[in-house]
Amino acid sequence: MIKRLLPILLIIFTAAFAAAATYSVDKVPNVHLADSTRFVSNPDGILSPEAEAQANALLRRLMRETSAEVACVVVDDIDGEPDDFATDLFRRWGIGKKDNNNGVLVLIAKDRRRAVIRTGTGVEGLLPDGLCGSIIRANMIPNFRREDYDSGTLGALADIAGILSTPEARAEVMSKYANNAGSDDDFDGDAAFKAYLILCVFLTVAGLTLVVYKIIKTAGMPRQQKYVEFHKIQLMLLIDSFVGLGMPLIAYLIVYFICKRLRRGKHxxxxxxxxxKLIDEERDNDFLTREQDIEERVGSVDYDVWRCPADGTTEIIPYVQLDSAFAECPVCHARTFHVVSDRITRQPSTTHTGTRVVTRQCVSCGFE
Ligand SMILES: [Zn+2]
Ligand SMILES: [Zn+2]
Structure with missing residues (x-):
C-alpha cells in the first residue's frame, strides 16, 4: 500500500516544491544587500553558475565605471502582473543612486514567458521603453524559445551595459555618490546615515518638548524651585546633544540660560x-548661620546671599545638592547627617541571623 502511494506522494511533494518557486515582491532574495558585489538574483538556478558569474562581473564593472546600478532577477514565476511586480520590486529595493535615480531592473519570469526592463528616471532618456522592448525582442525572445536562458539574459545585459557606458551616457548617469575608488558599497550606507539623521532630529524634538513641558509645569512656582526643576534636566540634555550630533544643543542652551537667569539674574x-547685589562666596559666610555654613562646607546645600545696597535687606536662597551624601538631621534639621560607619558585626548563616551596625552622625550638632 505504502509502496503504491509513494510515487503519488512524491508527485504531491514535487508540485508543492514547484509552487514555492512563485515569488512575491518581498520573497525575491536581495543578493546585492547580502553581498554588494552581486547583482543577479537567480534563486531557481535558471541561469548556469558560469552565466551568473559573468553577469555579476559585467554589472560590477558597469557600476564602477558609470555608477549605474543594474539588478537582474531570474525566477520561475511571480505573483501578479509582471509590469506591476517589476515596478514594486524596483521601488522596494531602491535600485539606483538617490540623487539621479540611475537604476535598472531586468526581471525574467520564466514560466510566465515574460521579461520586463524597468528604469529609474535618470536613465529613462537613455533606455526608453521602445529601446527596452527591442532589447527584449532581439536577445531574450529567440534564445528563451530555445530554453537558452544564459545567452538571452547575458545578451540583454550586455546591450544595456553598452548603452549606459558610452561617454555621453556616462556623463548623464554618473552619480555624485559615484564609487570610482572601486568600492561597490552604495545605497545601504546612505540609508543608515539617513536613519541616524532622523534619530538626531527626533532627539532634538524630544529635548525641546521636554523644555516646553518644564516651562509649563514650573509656571507659578517659586524661583528657586523652578531652578531645581530645570537644573535636573540640564545634564540629560547635554548627553542628548552628544548623541544627537549637536542638534539637541539648542534645547540644552535654552535650559542653560534659563538656569543662569533664575539663579544669577536680577533679584x-x-x-x-x-x-x-549677590554677595561673593567668601564674604557670604558672614550672613549664614553656623549650620548653614557647615552645610555649605560639606557640600549638601549651596547658599546664595543677596543684599540690598540701599537698605541692607538680605535674602538667603538655599540650593539643595541632590547628589550629596548628607541627609537632613532629625534633631537640628541641618543637611549634615551622614553615615560614618557601616559594618557587619556578625555574619548571617543558615542557623542564625547576622548583625549590621550603621552609625550616622550629624556634623553640625553631633547627634548619633
Ligand atoms: Zn532694598
Ligand atoms: Zn544635627
Missing part, C-alpha cells in the same frame, strides 16, 4: 523694590 529687594 529685587522685598523692601524697596530695587535690584539687590
Amino acid at each position: 529685587l529687594c522685598a523692601t524697596c523694590g530695587k535690584p539687590m
Whole structure:
C-alpha cells in the first residue's frame, strides 16, 4: 500500500516544491544587500553558475565605471502582473543612486514567458521603453524559445551595459555618490546615515518638548524651585546633544540660560523694590548661620546671599545638592547627617541571623 502511494506522494511533494518557486515582491532574495558585489538574483538556478558569474562581473564593472546600478532577477514565476511586480520590486529595493535615480531592473519570469526592463528616471532618456522592448525582442525572445536562458539574459545585459557606458551616457548617469575608488558599497550606507539623521532630529524634538513641558509645569512656582526643576534636566540634555550630533544643543542652551537667569539674574529687594547685589562666596559666610555654613562646607546645600545696597535687606536662597551624601538631621534639621560607619558585626548563616551596625552622625550638632 505504502509502496503504491509513494510515487503519488512524491508527485504531491514535487508540485508543492514547484509552487514555492512563485515569488512575491518581498520573497525575491536581495543578493546585492547580502553581498554588494552581486547583482543577479537567480534563486531557481535558471541561469548556469558560469552565466551568473559573468553577469555579476559585467554589472560590477558597469557600476564602477558609470555608477549605474543594474539588478537582474531570474525566477520561475511571480505573483501578479509582471509590469506591476517589476515596478514594486524596483521601488522596494531602491535600485539606483538617490540623487539621479540611475537604476535598472531586468526581471525574467520564466514560466510566465515574460521579461520586463524597468528604469529609474535618470536613465529613462537613455533606455526608453521602445529601446527596452527591442532589447527584449532581439536577445531574450529567440534564445528563451530555445530554453537558452544564459545567452538571452547575458545578451540583454550586455546591450544595456553598452548603452549606459558610452561617454555621453556616462556623463548623464554618473552619480555624485559615484564609487570610482572601486568600492561597490552604495545605497545601504546612505540609508543608515539617513536613519541616524532622523534619530538626531527626533532627539532634538524630544529635548525641546521636554523644555516646553518644564516651562509649563514650573509656571507659578517659586524661583528657586523652578531652578531645581530645570537644573535636573540640564545634564540629560547635554548627553542628548552628544548623541544627537549637536542638534539637541539648542534645547540644552535654552535650559542653560534659563538656569543662569533664575539663579544669577536680577533679584529685587522685598523692601524697596530695587535690584539687590549677590554677595561673593567668601564674604557670604558672614550672613549664614553656623549650620548653614557647615552645610555649605560639606557640600549638601549651596547658599546664595543677596543684599540690598540701599537698605541692607538680605535674602538667603538655599540650593539643595541632590547628589550629596548628607541627609537632613532629625534633631537640628541641618543637611549634615551622614553615615560614618557601616559594618557587619556578625555574619548571617543558615542557623542564625547576622548583625549590621550603621552609625550616622550629624556634623553640625553631633547627634548619633
Ligand atoms: Zn532694598
Ligand atoms: Zn544635627
